[in-house]
Amino acid sequence: MWRRIVVRSAAVTENIRRFSIAASTPSMPSPCIVHKRGADILHDPWFNKDTGFPLTERDRLGLRGLLPPRVISFEQQYERFMKSYRSLEKNTEGQPDNIVSLAKWRILNRLHDRNETLYYKVLIDNIQDFAPIIYTPTVGLVCQNYSGLFRRPRGMYFSAKDKGEMMSIIYNWPASEVDMIVLTDGSRILGLGDLGVQGIGIPIGKLDMYVAAAGINPQRVLPIMLDVGTNNEKLLEDPLYLGLREQRLEGEEYISIVDELMEALHKRWPKAVIQFEDFQFKWAFETLQRYRKKYCMFNDDIQGTAGVALAGLLGVVRAQGRPISDFVNQKIVVVGAGSAGLGVLKMAYQVVSGMTGTTANPQFYLIDKNGLITKERSGVDPSVAPFAKVTDEVKSLGLREGSDLLEVVKKVKPHVLLGLSGVGGIFNEQVLKAMRDSNSPKPAIFAMSNPTDNAECTAADAFKHAGENVVFGSGSPFENVELENGKIGYVNQANNMYLFPGIGLGALLSGAQIVTDSMLQAASECLASYMTEEDIQKGKFYPSIGSIRDITAEVGAAVLRAAVVEEVAERRGEVGPNELAHMSKEETVEYVTTKMWYPVYSPLVHEK
Numbered sequence: 001m002w003r004r005i006v007v008r009s010a011a012v013t014e015n016i017r018r019f020s021i022a023a024s025t026p027s028m029p030s031p032c033i034v035h036k037r038g039a040d041i042l043h044d045p046w047f048n049k050d051t052g053f054p055l056t057e058r059d060r061l062g063l064r065g066l067l068p069p070r071v072i073s074f075e076q077q078y079e080r081f082m083k084s085y086r087s088l089e090k091n092t093e094g095q096p097d098n099i100v101s102l103a104k105w106r107i108l109n110r111l112h113d114r115n116e117t118l119y120y121k122v123l124i125d126n127i128q129d130f131a132p133i134i135y136t137p138t139v140g141l142v143c144q145n146y147s148g149l150f151r152r153p154r155g156m157y158f159s160a161k162d163k164g165e166m167m168s169i170i171y172n173w174p175a176s177e178v179d180m181i182v183l184t185d186g187s188r189i190l191g192l193g194d195l196g197v198q199g200i201g202i203p204i205g206k207l208d209m210y211v212a213a214a215g216i217n218p219q220r221v222l223p224i225m226l227d228v229g230t231n232n233e234k235l236l237e238d239p240l241y242l243g244l245r246e247q248r249l250e251g252e253e254y255i256s257i258v259d260e261l262m263e264a265l266h267k268r269w270p271k272a273v274i275q276f277e278d279f280q281f282k283w284a285f286e287t288l289q290r291y292r293k294k295y296c297m298f299n300d301d302i303q304g305t306a307g308v309a310l311a312g313l314l315g316v317v318r319a320q321g322r323p324i325s326d327f328v329n330q331k332i333v334v335v336g337a338g339s340a341g342l343g344v345l346k347m348a349y350q351v352v353s354g355m356t357g358t359t360a361n362p363q364f365y366l367i368d369k370n371g372l373i374t375k376e377r378s379g380v381d382p383s384v385a386p387f388a389k390v391t392d393e394v395k396s397l398g399l400r401e402g403s404d405l406l407e408v409v410k411k412v413k414p415h416v417l418l419g420l421s422g423v424g425g426i427f428n429e430q431v432l433k434a435m436r437d438s439n440s441p442k443p444a445i446f447a448m449s450n451p452t453d454n455a456e457c458t459a460a461d462a463f464k465h466a467g468e469n470v471v472f473g474s475g476s477p478f479e480n481v482e483l484e485n486g487k488i489g490y491v492n493q494a495n496n497m498y499l500f501p502g503i504g505l506g507a508l509l510s511g512a513q514i515v516t517d518s519m520l521q522a523a524s525e526c527l528a529s530y531m532t533e534e535d536i537q538k539g540k541f542y543p544s545i546g547s548i549r550d551i552t553a554e555v556g557a558a559v560l561r562a563a564v565v566e567e568v569a570e571r572r573g574e575v576g577p578n579e580l581a582h583m584s585k586e587e588t589v590e591y592v593t594t595k596m597w598y599p600v601y602s603p604l605v606h607e608k
Ligand SMILES: NC(=O)C1=CN([C@@H]2O[C@H](COP(=O)(O)OP(=O)(O)OC[C@H]3O[C@@H](n4cnc5c(N)ncnc54)[C@H](O)[C@@H]3O)[C@@H](O)[C@H]2O)C=CC1
Pocket: 188, 189, 190, 191, 192, 280, 281, 300, 301, 305, 308, 335, 336, 337, 338, 339, 340, 341, 367, 368, 369, 370, 371, 419, 420, 421, 422, 423, 426, 448, 449, 450, 451, 454, 474, 475, 476, 494, 495, 496, 497
């Protein structure tokens, strides 16, 4: 399958982009039923239009006298917000980055809490500027400071104290329909470690991306924090910390509480897709294994990241001017043997096996905090064991169990150096310089850890030390790099945001009972095929974030089609698997695009 990656032309990309923009902007919004009136509506961000309520609606909903008399159009409200945002940018010029980022996050968050339609309009139209605020890197800073920043709750918070009562607590959520849930226990937030309840910022940020990229209706998303305690001593000692002030639950106690929550969620919203996010290693694989055949769920760090990384790795092969089948010959050093690193290797092995038709023994090298992992290592986790190198094989290169990163890079001369370690700067000057001897004409460096300070290296350092012919990707955004020869060193954002919204959307629209490997593979293949040959030659492996809606529509369609082919799709809404099966690829993309929500003010109709 992977041999046949269809490379699209720039013209096809442009046509689809034009279509998606047109189709995602409905001209006549359908009315929306509200069960409240007056001030209650103004205080509800789902329905609030601030000064945008037309006079007739003010009459109908009991809003007369509660707003200044002039009606301001949606466009004027948008302009007004952007003006205050731009003046905030100007007024904070020269201040430390953290202060500026938090100030930007605050102004966006206030809008989010007040008027979601306007918030998502602003977010979608300025995704390039705002993704780094609502998503990585600023979301990391927000999580670190959550207890101090807290003003209003968002999403649901379940704690170890709620055991036995989750089934009833779940009904406290005001929406009867939920499509997408992102769930965390806060135990491994980006590369920042255990942040306990403060990790709720991550599901919120991921779901913002779902709304912006996949067009999921914001009234149908649900961020969830499962607070089972924290082992972060600093937080436990912080009097302002908002989570349970006790050590994390472990073992049977822990898993039984996750079981209970999953059952309750499935009971109330059986069609919802559940994304597991930022669970620590010891529970990430275990929960995925436990629930993936039972519920429509996936683990973004393991599975979403794998698909994005793989699409990038295939782009690297193309950039070298080699056929995709040459992937089997690529030497790849993966630094970080956690959820993300292992997810990538697992998928990459599947691809090599598929290409060679044999049990794969590719030239992939895995390094964790104790160095190169070989079969000699004792006590390795069962999920790591398949990727441990045979000792004789590494010996022939002059390496051994536990060889350090620099040694491995020097001896292996990899085509790709890929970091998912969470350790900022670990690709130091020496390591990057060693990449100059790579066997590839275009060595690839992926510093995928988040947020920015945890990236294995900066973009500037990669081009400076490893050479101007490298191709570069990072989990958090960096500016493109000006090279000495007047060329631009292009920075790819190698982040699972290019896949998880499409995986969720495709699973949802197909009514999939579960998320299968072929759905995930279809997502990755779609992303890998998205870039044109011209893009690839410029070192671009992923679309710009400005086209995230377009790529998500395509990924969503690919996932949906895979679910139908695999017969895991069930009827959801007016279109069932039989009709979906008869749609062409283009029709499926069109169908997915028309299902995307777009922020416009809907007429509100009151019903008791
Ligand atoms: N760009 C993206 O889309 C994604 C990025 N990530 C990032 O990847 C990082 C890791 O995430 P997980 O795998 O879930 O974490 P994890 O905690 O499961 O794994 C971390 C791994 O790094 C290894 N490690 C720690 N120190 C090391 C060192 N000095 N040298 C070599 N290896 C070292 C550990 O031994 C462990 O194997 C995080 O920073 C996260 O933000 C995760 C998912 C997606």
